[in-house]
Amino acid sequence: MQKTTAAPILEVRDVRKHYAAHTALDGVSLAVPEQSIFGLLGPNGAGKTSLIRIITQITGADSGEVLFRGEKLNSSHIGQIGYLPEERGLYKKMKVGEQLLYLAQLRDLSRADAVQRIKKWLDRLELKPWAEKNVEDLSKGMQQKVQFIATVLHEPKLIILDEPFSGFDPINANLIKDEILALRDQGATIIFSTHRMESVEELCDSIALINKSRKVLDGPVTAIKNQFKTNTYEVEGQGRLMLMHPDFEVVEQKERENDHFYARVQLHAGATPNDLLRFLIGQVQVHAFRERIPSINEIFIRRVGETMPGSLVENVNA
């Protein structure tokens, strides 16, 4: 599924953006591979929204450039980009169908095409009976679905979703998640900005982490995880574990009922997991042995925590 080698659909080169009092983006560069789901992560106020607003042409960058399929970003690309902002809403007194038609036409879609696709999408997301209702008569979840349709109706090549799951119940969140994956499989590229790391883990092919106006990390999710591996292994077993060895270090050890235990062991340079396993077999009965891969959440906290007050660093190992 993952095609990280493809040419980037979007390239951001050394983009800077200053506001009166602060710097929102300080030389950010990144490339979004075509037909992938790209996670744009970062703590609040890191500059994600500023970057998204530059990509969606709401504001301009002070310096640097943004390339869309190799072309300098311009207003002709508006129809190829779909944007679901975090702060989103609809005209309350407008009918669902009319509103979708209006928004699609503003995104360069012809009236006839729009009418057809609206039908298809309303059907698909089970909103058909509501097409002639005013938006204010819809529940919040339904309004969110309408917003999602408005974002993808013009079949954009690049879809930017800012916290798309907020406000959805788990069932509808799953529905939207499936739609996002389907859109990717149909050839769209999705930039996905969120705080919910489990959805990043689930969906993203690659990520970029922005902190304090700078990009601190980017690349394919698997590569990043490998990069952040600490050569640590989790062991579960039965017996009395007494690990006193120059090559291994016990990071954490928990005694459990019936002489069972759980331990996290870090290997020092030169040691292999097989060395550890051999050593363990001589001492205890091994029930489970696996490498510990850091979650995106851990990586996020670790990288952001490095530049933040100590309290957050503590959380890494929690």
Next chain:
Amino acid sequence: MNKIWLIIQREYLTRVRKKSFLVISLLAPLLLAATTIGIAKFSSSSEADVVAVHDESGLNMAARLQDTDEVHFVPAAPGSLAAAQAAFEKAKPKQEALLDIPASFTLDKPQGIQVMGKGNVALKRQLNIRKAVTKAVSELKMARSGIKQETIDDLQAKIELSAINLDEVGGQRNDAGTTTGMAYVLSILVYMFIFIYGVQVMRGVSEEKSNRIMEVMISSVKPFQLMMGKILGIAGVVLTQFALWLVLSWGITTVVAPLLLNSDKPTTTTTTTTAATSTSPATAAQPATTATASPAADPTSPDALAEAPKPGQTFSIWSMLGGLPIGRIIGGFLFFFLGGYLLYSSLFAAIGSAVDDQTDAQQFMFPVTIPLILSYIVSINVIINGDPNGPLAFWLSMIPLTSPIAMVMRLPFGVPVWQLALSGTLLVLGFIGTTWVAARIYRVGILMYGKKVTYKELSKWMFYKG
């Protein structure tokens, strides 16, 4: 361009399709017609006040008091004042006032006269009665000095004044009443509509902001397109409303009103009232009074008789407008209204973009509405009650913030072409200027949430980079 057109369409259609738009469009002319017909009926049925005169002076004042259009004197019931009062209170048909001239009243000491009424006696009624009494007393005094009645009549001078506007082809008669009425009507329309629809623009913008649809919108269109689309769409609503009112008022005043009034044999005065007010829903009372005072309403003027519609004949305001530069008035009105609307509504849009909710808007509305209100009040005093071509009137009609109202007010009086051109140019420059300023505030304001905005902040936004 295509997108701005889509926005204009949406803004226009959502407003025009509202029930409230339909109701106001239909109801306003109907209400207006009902009011004018009501006023006409009322004023024609109570043309002259009936005043009973109880005269104990022995000077035969009761016979001496001359009836006018407004007052009709009748002798009170004979006997004491108390008897006269009792009779007055039971009188049928109803009498408006009882005038008591006591026995102590003499020509040398003309004092002690009282007017009694049920409730307060209206000031206008008091003035009319005093005028009649004064006239009677001075005639009696002149007679006492040996001047004959014929001489007295001969001494009364009756002056007619006809003003001619030489600018108009063939030196048309300048009908001060229609002109002034027109000036009132046009200027209040401009004032009202700029105000009402300017606030609608503001509300629309802040609604988009609080709805949080703004970010979706401006990722599709430029903020400037969104702002202008809204302003122009609402301008279309205003023009539609104008057109509907004009057509409906015309229909009602020319078709319905005469039918209703015919049974009543409308006098020239009442028909003038109907006609002059029919274009204005808001100023029904004002032009009515001015129009009544106009020469056209004076049946003794030969010119007026020729022009004024005769009772029972089909008539309308449209025939009365003959003496005015209609083409220039309509063109000028549309131009200055639209110019003023664009100028003010872009400022209103900027306010709407800067605040988070309606209540915060108050402090910023103040400096925008003040010039609007002031230009209306000052213009009335300077132009209608003063000199429509004086220096102050000139300057008021040149400054873009005041010219939409001041110039429209001057239009019926006739304005030199060069002044129209200059004022128009300045207005265009003015609204380009305010639109530029507003657009710069707008594009920052619409994305700014949860920030207490100050004037200093607003002025900073103007210099932000895109």
